[in-house]
Amino acid sequence: MHNQDPIEIAPQSVRFFHQNLFKTLVYFFLLILVLVGAYKALPLVLDAIFLLVIASILTVVLNPMVDRMESSGISRIIGALIVFGGIFSTVGIGIVKGIPALLIEIGRIKDVIQRHTAADSLDSFMNGINTTISQYLPDFQLDTDIISNLSAQFFGQLGSILGGAINTLTTIIFILIITMFFLVDGSRMMKRLIEVVPNRYFEMSLNISYKTKKQLTNFLRGQLLAALGVAVQSVIGLSLLNWIFDANISGVFLIASIAGLANMIPFVGPFMGMAPAIIVSLFNNLGDPVAAANFYYIFHIVVMFFIVQMIDNNVISPIVVSGSMEMHPLTVILLILIGSQIGVLGMFLAVPAWGISKVVVQEVYQGLKGHRLI
Numbered sequence: 001m002h003n004q005d006p007i008e009i010a011p012q013s014v015r016f017f018h019q020n021l022f023k024t025l026v027y028f029f030l031l032i033l034v035l036v037g038a039y040k041a042l043p044l045v046l047d048a049i050f051l052l053v054i055a056s057i058l059t060v061v062l063n064p065m066v067d068r069m070e071s072s073g074i075s076r077i078i079g080a081l082i083v084f085g086g087i088f089s090t091v092g093i094g095i096v097k098g099i100p101a102l103l104i105e106i107g108r109i110k111d112v113i114q115r116h117t118a119a120d121s122l123d124s125f126m127n128g129i130n131t132t133i134s135q136y137l138p139d140f141q142l143d144t145d146i147i148s149n150l151s152a153q154f155f156g157q158l159g160s161i162l163g164g165a166i167n168t169l170t171t172i173i174f175i176l177i178i179t180m181f182f183l184v185d186g187s188r189m190m191k192r193l194i195e196v197v198p199n200r201y202f203e204m205s206l207n208i209s210y211k212t213k214k215q216l217t218n219f220l221r222g223q224l225l226a227a228l229g230v231a232v233q234s235v236i237g238l239s240l241l242n243w244i245f246d247a248n249i250s251g252v253f254l255i256a257s258i259a260g261l262a263n264m265i266p267f268v269g270p271f272m273g274m275a276p277a278i279i280v281s282l283f284n285n286l287g288d289p290v291a292a293a294n295f296y297y298i299f300h301i302v303v304m305f306f307i308v309q310m311i312d313n314n315v316i317s318p319i320v321v322s323g324s325m326e327m328h329p330l331t332v333i334l335l336i337l338i339g340s341q342i343g344v345l346g347m348f349l350a351v352p353a354w355g356i357s358k359v360v361v362q363e364v365y366q367g368l369k370g371h372r373l374i
Contacts, residue, residue, distance in 0.1 A: 051171070053349075055178035059186055060216050066183050080183040084176070097253075204367030211363065212356045219352050223264045229316040230273070230308060231260030237304040238277060247297040248284045249277060259305070263312065265347045268336060274305045
């Protein structure tokens with residue numbers, strides 16, 4: 001047998017192996033640091049994206065007014081300031097009129113709860129409810145302490161609610177500042193962004209920008225007009241209930257505004273708008289035998305809002321929501337459930353976000369197919 005000579009490795013190969021191993025380890029640790037940093041910064045990035053998205057939506061809604069002023073010879077910054085002046089004036093009037101009315105209503109409900117918690121009127125109220133419920137659920141009974149405990153918890157959390165309102169106000173200020181920059185320099189930013197796109201994808205990028213902007217604009221305008229229609233109908237309906245049945249529902253304009261805004265959330269919104277009217281009617285009519293005989297006008301309120309929804313769904317929405325997104329109702333419900341994970345705003349934005357995503361995917365697919373890349 002022949003002895004095999006040992007294999008000799010050149011010093012250069014060993015050095016090259018060590019250098020590659022060192023570089024690989026360095027790149028691996030850098031990748032780990034980048035991933036950890038991205039994970040830590042993700043909440044901040046999501047907050048920034050949220051502000052940019054809301055500001056972009058406001059820009060789409062307000063930009064036509066600024067464009068029209070610019071075509072009339074007014075500079076964009078002056079036009080943006082005029083638009084914001086109108087917004088701040090409207091919001092200021094709403095705050096001056098709405099917040100005192102809301103605080104008065106909360107104080108009135110609190111006084112009613114404190115006045116009737118240990119009184120016979122609340123007991124008779126609960127007995128009436130239990131009598132009605134027992135017809136359907138014999139073993140189910142409500143206790144007076146339930147309302148007392150719930151009301152104590154609610155009013156005990158008013159401080160945290162006001163603190164959250166201050167944080168929300170700060171967020172709104174940042175959104176308005178970003179929107180101001182988008183209104184003034186938005187066209188220039190979009191041109192710079194499109195210039196970066198390669199020439200072969202230029203037309204596709206323009207189509208995506210135009211169609212998403214058009215779809216979002218039509219959707220938001222339609223929703224705002226439909227919300228205004230629901231608010232006006234709610235004012236009329238609640239006023240008729242007070243006039244015909246003496247339902248004693250206070251804060252009609254505030255309740256109607258809530259109903260109009262809540263109506264922009266599909267399926268869930270009408271119930272959210274109905275709840276304040278029922279709550280106010282319950283507490284305003286505690287101890288009133290006529291109201292108790294009419295079950296505190298809950299049925300009247302439900303019927304009134306049902307009529308409002310019928311008019312909105314069959315008359316107003318088909319006319320004003322010209323850019324509505326064709327989706328199956330089940331798809332809309334699923335999107336709302338997903339959007340509810342990030343709050344009421346997520347429920348409102350889920351449907352248009354999905355519609356815009358569909359437009360983007362379709363345009364990208366058609367563009368890539370046209371260039372024979374797929």
